[in-house]
Amino acid sequence: MNTERSFAAPRTFPDAYIEHWGCVYLEPRNNLLLRARVAMFETFLLAPERHLRRIERPRRVTVSSCGLLPAQRDVQRRLDLQEAFIEMVDCAVRAIRGESHCADGRWTEKLKHRTWPRHRGRRTTKEAT
Secondary structure: OOOOOOOOOOOOOOOOHHHHHHHHHHHHHHHHHHHHOOOOHHHHHOOHHHHHHHHHOOOOOOOOOOOOOHHHHHHHHHHHHHHHHHHHHHHHHHHHHEEEEEEEEEOOOOOOOOOOOOOOOOOOOOOOO
């Protein structure tokens, strides 16, 4: 019977190999750095020397001209946009507030009646007097 697999079969290692590299992987400093790089024990066993060389090298850190890391720059840009948006909304609300009022959570314009002024009492005309 010919059975084909769509994935590679897992590699098996001798017990001595697993115990030796298991102690290296579980060493507190190595374990912390390997987990920070999301290296699981199974992937560590495939190339332990390469993983250990990677954790010994410092990570490349790029600092921009403004002194912030790229992720910090993104956060700062979002905060700046949020502050600008809040300022624009406050400015718009102040402009609307003078001419409008809020009823049931909706801003509505005040009614401005510009009708001819009403006179109280009867009008007198020149012909009647």
